[in-house]
Amino acid sequence: MTTIDDLHRDHRAAFLRHLGRPEESALAAGYQLGRAALAADISLLEVVRVHHDVLIEVLRDTPADEVPAVAQAASDFLLELVASYDMSQRRTPGGRGRPG
Incomplete structure (x- = not known):
């Protein structure tokens, strides 16, 4: 995944799978999408916006x-x-929850 459009498409498919079978494996797909979005340097705000858009649909x-x-x-x-x-x-220096 490298674009917002890819994230939207993949998010919609994974979320619909989760609705059909709310199991740990379906949630794991959401986790993997988040990891891929983070690796692709897609901002958290964009990820949440895509989630909101998919939910509205x-x-x-x-x-x-x-x-x-x-x-x-x-x-x-x-x-x-x-x-x-x-x-x-x-894990980021200065991040909340960072060990003292």
Whole structure:
């Protein structure tokens, strides 16, 4: 993955897989997307924007009674997606959570 368009396409596919089968392997795909985005130097803000855009697209086709479950799944997926950024921040000198 090297572009925002690639991230959007891959994120949508992985998130839809996660909705269909909310298992650890589906969340792992979100984590791998985050790692790839970080390696491609895509900013955290762009990653979150893509996640939000994909969520809006999915919600347009979601029956009202399923919205809470989709929202919870989106939250879980986003946490996996940004985990690499969090770990990277913690390892960076001056980053929050850095050991004294």
